[in-house]
Amino acid sequence: MSPVMRQQTSALEPTLARICSYHLGFTDERGDPSSAEGKLTRSALMMMAADGVGLRPEDMRCQAAAMELLHNSTLIHDDIIDGDELRRGRPAAWKVFGASLAILAGDAMQALGLQMVVDDPGPGRAEISSAFAKALGLVLSGQARELTVRLGPDTGIAEYDRIVEEKTSALLECALVTPALRAGTPEHVLAALRSAGRHLGLAFQIFNDVEDIWGDPTVTGKPVRSDILRRNPSFPVLAALSADTPASERLRRLWHADGTTAAHLQQMADLVEESGGRHTAERLSRNHLDSALEHLGQAELSRAASTELTALFDRIVHRS
Amino acid sequence: MSPVMRQQTSALEPTLARICSYHLGFTDERGDPSSAEGKLTRSALMMMAADGVGLRPEDMRCQAAAMELLHNSTLIHDDIIDGDELRRGRPAAWKVFGASLAILAGDAMQALGLQMVVDDPGPGRAEISSAFAKALGLVLSGQARELTVRLGPDTGIAEYDRIVEEKTSALLECALVTPALRAGTPEHVLAALRSAGRHLGLAFQIFNDVEDIWGDPTVTGKPVRSDILRRNPSFPVLAALSADTPASERLRRLWHADGTTAAHLQQMADLVEESGGRHTAERLSRNHLDSALEHLGQAELSRAASTELTALFDRIVHRS
Numbered sequence: 001m002s003p004v005m006r007q008q009t010s011a012l013e014p015t016l017a018r019i020c021s022y023h024l025g026f027t028d029e030r031g032d033p034s035s036a037e038g039k040l041t042r043s044a045l046m047m048m049a050a051d052g053v054g055l056r057p058e059d060m061r062c063q064a065a066a067m068e069l070l071h072n073s074t075l076i077h078d079d080i081i082d083g084d085e086l087r088r089g090r091p092a093a094w095k096v097f098g099a100s101l102a103i104l105a106g107d108a109m110q111a112l113g114l115q116m117v118v119d120d121p122g123p124g125r126a127e128i129s130s131a132f133a134k135a136l137g138l139v140l141s142g143q144a145r146e147l148t149v150r151l152g153p154d155t156g157i158a159e160y161d162r163i164v165e166e167k168t169s170a171l172l173e174c175a176l177v178t179p180a181l182r183a184g185t186p187e188h189v190l191a192a193l194r195s196a197g198r199h200l201g202l203a204f205q206i207f208n209d210v211e212d213i214w215g216d217p218t219v220t221g222k223p224v225r226s227d228i229l230r231r232n233p234s235f236p237v238l239a240a241l242s243a244d245t246p247a248s249e250r251l252r253r254l255w256h257a258d259g260t261t262a263a264h265l266q267q268m269a270d271l272v273e274e275s276g277g278r279h280t281a282e283r284l285s286r287n288h289l290d291s292a293l294e295h296l297g298q299a300e301l302s303r304a305a306s307t308e309l310t311a312l313f314d315r316i317v318h319r320s
Numbered sequence: 321m322s323p324v325m326r327q328q329t330s331a332l333e334p335t336l337a338r339i340c341s342y343h344l345g346f347t348d349e350r351g352d353p354s355s356a357e358g359k360l361t362r363s364a365l366m367m368m369a370a371d372g373v374g375l376r377p378e379d380m381r382c383q384a385a386a387m388e389l390l391h392n393s394t395l396i397h398d399d400i401i402d403g404d405e406l407r408r409g410r411p412a413a414w415k416v417f418g419a420s421l422a423i424l425a426g427d428a429m430q431a432l433g434l435q436m437v438v439d440d441p442g443p444g445r446a447e448i449s450s451a452f453a454k455a456l457g458l459v460l461s462g463q464a465r466e467l468t469v470r471l472g473p474d475t476g477i478a479e480y481d482r483i484v485e486e487k488t489s490a491l492l493e494c495a496l497v498t499p500a501l502r503a504g505t506p507e508h509v510l511a512a513l514r515s516a517g518r519h520l521g522l523a524f525q526i527f528n529d530v531e532d533i534w535g536d537p538t539v540t541g542k543p544v545r546s547d548i549l550r551r552n553p554s555f556p557v558l559a560a561l562s563a564d565t566p567a568s569e570r571l572r573r574l575w576h577a578d579g580t581t582a583a584h585l586q587q588m589a590d591l592v593e594e595s596g597g598r599h600t601a602e603r604l605s606r607n608h609l610d611s612a613l614e615h616l617g618q619a620e621l622s623r624a625a626s627t628e629l630t631a632l633f634d635r636i637v638h639r640s
Contacts, residue, residue, distance in 0.1 A: 013461035015464050015468045016461065073427075077424070080423065081420040081423060081424070099400075100401040101464065104460055104463055104467070107393075108457065108460045108464070111456045111457045114438075115450070115453035115454060118438060118446070118449040119453075129438040129449060130438050133434050133435035133438050136431045137432060140424055141332065141333035141428070145335075147424070148335045148421070
């Protein structure tokens with residue numbers, strides 16, 4: 001995937017090319033070669049699904065690269081919005097090049113990603129272009145909802161699911177469905193792949209929330225407990241707050257107070273666990289992964305691709 | 321155009337819908353109805369060109385609305401980038417809703433605009449989608465160049481033209497050419513329309529630069545002489561700095577000093593005029609407008625549409 005991404009972004013206006021290349025991990029801050037690329041999860045999903053519907057890699061390479069560009073266009077803006085200073089262990093693009101140019105670089109990746117699918121003349125061009133534009137719109141919608149919706153114990157879990165379905169699942173669904181659109185598979189296959197992507201996104205995001213609290217920061221690449229620190233109601237916290245136990249009551253009080261020391265965070269993490277929030281989250285993530293695999297099994301992909309995708313789904317959720 | 325824009329943006333996620341509606345002038349800060357819309361120049365160009373190639377308004381309405389959304393996606397981000405607090409006499413969207421949500425709202429307008437053209441099933445769909453994505457990419461490229469290129473008396477004017485061709489002309493060209501793509505007109509018509517849009521953008525931008533220095537702020541809607549204040553090398557300044565006269569030498573010294581009082585700005589404006597910068601700019605803007613009209617004349621549009629477009633070109637350049 002990387003060669004197509006490199007080639008396409010290097011043709012951008014020089015400053016935008018440099019920022020995109022940095023953000024994508026191809027170069028360092030001085031523009032020298034680097035290898036800090038992301039996991040390219042979405043393009044890997046797309047290429048395996050392509051194999052599963054009988055397409056050749058070259059039939060889908062442009063779309064897979066475009067999908068990574070779209071995904072990264074949302075990440076580069078997201079880092080500005082959240083004030084995140086690190087991305088994959090390096091300074092975020094806006095810290096290196098300033099927010100103004102990082103905004104334009106994100107816009108440029110978005111426009112380029114859509115241009116690549118629009119310009120590719122293969123079968124299903126219109127349907128694929130439409131799926132990409134729609135998925136991008138959903139990601140933006142989910143990001144906006146995340147910034148504005150006040151998640152609480154009452155309305156929390158339904159809203160949480162909706163945000164994740166937009167912010168995380170939409171591109172995963174699009175990655176899985178694009179090869180099927182190109183191959184012209186029947187509607188029930190498309191539906192199965194969409195459901196697989198939806199559940200995969202939920203499984204991933206919920207497990208990600210668990211890792212934020214109890215994971216190893218050297219594996220997640222993020223400071224531990226940033227969700228609790230920011231009072232971001234992640235899934236285990238929502239589940240804990242919804243429980244009707246003395247521990248969840250104590251958690252609620254601490255949550256609404258403004259303690260941010262490591263001891264405070266540890267105490268809240270312990271209360272989330274004591275209220276059953278961790279257990280519920282781990283169980284739900286597992287259930288969503290099971291559902292994702294069940295839908296994948298209904299998508300009539302080749303045996304080899306199904307096996308590969310099954311392993312990839314697991315790696316995506318468990319970040320291994 | 322507005323009904324389509326309203327309908328499309330109102331279907332966005334509620335917060336994004338509210339910000340887009342505010343930015344587009346449909347509502348005020350509280351969400352109450354307002355009428356502070358822009359001039360919708362690009363959609364007007366597209367609708368007249370559509371008439372000129374024999375299309376009906378309904379054949380092009382979706383594209384015209386999409387074009388305005390793309391244009392506005394660049395404006396909402398541009399205001400953040402430039403720190404501009406006013407847009408059409410009202411607080412810029414980022415001042416009202418914060419930069420984070422304004423970034424997402426710009427992204428959402430961009431994605432929506434492209435989605436609308438991608439989803440429209442009429443003739444020339446692929447070519448039109450491609451033209452839109454390409455034009456948007458050029459605008460972003462021009463914006464990035466403007467932030468990073470140091471315009472000076474030597475390399476200035478060629479670089480200036482390039483920036484304007486990308487930042488301003490690209491969407492005007494796209495607006496004029498889209499109906500021709502839908503109607504399937506021959507290549508020489510497309511070429512004539514592209515050239516008309518290119519020169520129109522240059523004529524507009526150069527005259528705009530003149531107005532920034534000597535225009536009436538109640539007409540331009542912007543604080544007078546902001547280009548000089550920010551040491552933004554606008555066309556009259558570039559032309560003046562390139563002249564080899566005592567006045568241009570004095571201008572150069574003041575330009576590189578940091579005087580920003582009204583008296584400083586007045587003195588620099590006078591030196592730009594004395595060095596011939598205003599005269600050159602006005603002449604060049606007129607020449608570009610003449611060229612734009614000449615190319616328009618070669619586009620074989622209907623007589624009525626040509627007449628209307630001629631008048632619109634003039635209004636666009638002279639903001640009347």
